[in-house]
Amino acid sequence: MAIDKTMLDAMTSGYKFYLDDMKSKNITGQYYDEVERLYKRLEEIGQESADMNEMYAKMQNENITVKMSDAYTRALTEEGNKNYMPQNGEVPDDSQLFKNNIDALRNCIKTLRDNYENTLEKATESQRMRIMVENNPEDLIKSIEDMIALAEEPGMTYANFLRIQIERGLDKAAEGITTRSFIEDVIEFKKAFMLPEIEIKMWEEKLEEYNKVAANNKFNLVELHEWEFISDRIERKYKPEIVKRERINDMFMKIVGDLGDWIMSYCSYPPYELMPWSVMSHDAAIADLTRIQKVTPGIVKEREKLLFRYFGLRLKDIIKDEYFLNDIKSNMIDDSQEYLEFLLLEVYPQCKPFNDASRELIDKQTSMYKGKKEVNPGKKEPYLRMKKYYDSKYGEGYMEKSLKEQGKGDIDKAEYTSNASPWNLESFLSHVEGKIVEPDLNETFVDNSTSAKIDEATSTIKEKAGGLFSFFKR
Numbered sequence: 001m002a003i004d005k006t007m008l009d010a011m012t013s014g015y016k017f018y019l020d021d022m023k024s025k026n027i028t029g030q031y032y033d034e035v036e037r038l039y040k041r042l043e044e045i046g047q048e049s050a051d052m053n054e055m056y057a058k059m060q061n062e063n064i065t066v067k068m069s070d071a072y073t074r075a076l077t078e079e080g081n082k083n084y085m086p087q088n089g090e091v092p093d094d095s096q097l098f099k100n101n102i103d104a105l106r107n108c109i110k111t112l113r114d115n116y117e118n119t120l121e122k123a124t125e126s127q128r129m130r131i132m133v134e135n136n137p138e139d140l141i142k143s144i145e146d147m148i149a150l151a152e153e154p155g156m157t158y159a160n161f162l163r164i165q166i167e168r169g170l171d172k173a174a175e176g177i178t179t180r181s182f183i184e185d186v187i188e189f190k191k192a193f194m195l196p197e198i199e200i201k202m203w204e205e206k207l208e209e210y211n212k213v214a215a216n217n218k219f220n221l222v223e224l225h226e227w228e229f230i231s232d233r234i235e236r237k238y239k240p241e242i243v244k245r246e247r248i249n250d251m252f253m254k255i256v257g258d259l260g261d262w263i264m265s266y267c268s269y270p271p272y273e274l275m276p277w278s279v280m281s282h283d284a285a286i287a288d289l290t291r292i293q294k295v296t297p298g299i300v301k302e303r304e305k306l307l308f309r310y311f312g313l314r315l316k317d318i319i320k321d322e323y324f325l326n327d328i329k330s331n332m333i334d335d336s337q338e339y340l341e342f343l344l345l346e347v348y349p350q351c352k353p354f355n356d357a358s359r360e361l362i363d364k365q366t367s368m369y370k371g372k373k374e375v376n377p378g379k380k381e382p383y384l385r386m387k388k389y390y391d392s393k394y395g396e397g398y399m400e401k402s403l404k405e406q407g408k409g410d411i412d413k414a415e416y417t418s419n420a421s422p423w424n425l426e427s428f429l430s431h432v433e434g435k436i437v438e439p440d441l442n443e444t445f446v447d448n449s450t451s452a453k454i455d456e457a458t459s460t461i462k463e464k465a466g467g468l469f470s471f472f473k474r
Helices: 005-024 030-048 054-061 064-083 093-121 125-136 139-151 158-168 173-192 199-213 225-263 281-311 316-318 322-329 336-351 359-370 381-394 398-405 426-433 451-464 466-473
Strands: none
Touching: 005 030, 005 064, 005 093, 005 125, 005 451, 030 054, 030 064, 030 125, 030 316, 054 064, 093 125, 093 158, 125 322, 125 381, 139 158, 139 281, 173 199, 173 381, 199 225, 225 281, 225 322, 225 359, 316 322, 316 336, 316 398, 316 426, 322 426, 336 359, 336 426
16 A cells, blocks of 8 residues: 555655756756656655655665765756856857856755745654654765865866866765765665675675775775776676565465464354454355455465475475575464464364364364464564664654654554463474475365265266256257
């Protein structure tokens, strides 16, 4: 589900200022086109994201803020030079060009500060906290001020100014600082959230490569377009394995989710206590739960076949999957250890086409539900890590303010009860290793239910009495 439009508009308004400002100045050309493209991508990300945190993460991953700021600054500088050029075909001398360039730089600083203040004014409290950290233009302004200071040195000529700023890397300083800082922020973010090691490793290699290439440059930076090629090369090295790991884990967890739905569908409480069945008519709820009972085992078997066909894995291999194990270590798994062991060791062997759950299994599921033992008691830990990270980065109280502005309650104060024991990976592995059944994926299943036998008998009678039925039809 996309972010609420009111919130999205408030967040993107600061970036829309780039476009509006250039339109008001009648600026066109490649830099305007780049800002427009990045802004449209920003809107797309907003539509794709479920909340502001996901949107910020995607923006960070695509380096949108850096690229947009860079293109906007270049557009202003280029336009400033045009505006200060003499008209009527007059050829300016070096002193006039020098003055024009300095005036354009000063104008750029004013515009950057005005834009920043305008964005802060329109932002919510939590957005201001974030903007003040992520979008503060002072580093960029400092680099522009350094160029102005160079221009104002005694005896400086325009030719020397252009040469020296390039020799000193003054025109690239902010770009290098921003790119390196961005990579470091991503690594810090991924470590704070305890994301899979392979994802952290990819970004650590990016930082290592950036520093290595930058060391060959006397300004200790990598040109932005060159860095895009280097970053792309590193991602092509890691992305196939990351996508593979994500697909495998997704399939594992879908099977686990199917097992939970299947055994739950036999219990008496869903029509009265669980969404969406509790808001359906009783007959519709029973029909849907019956559908789950009959259809889910076949879906599980088909998922298993796909898992084996494309990855050579079976459900028993879930305990070796690095993403699954990382979910346990980071408490990003919803199920408690006790409940997951129940699904893997007891529910899974019975979840077969044309088979119904035993009374014993149904009673145990009901007991775990009533006893509040299904949910991981550490489920709040990822939120607490996120809160600690964001509060340290943007200021104390950031998470509470952000959630409140999104119309969500304070998770710290939310009622949350689980009577299950905390996860212990070592004991989990000792309980399930070698004990998850390995079914024959080519096994065929026969419907031995009473209704199936009645249908079969009816078909047999009709077949044997075919001639008689034909006689009566005539």
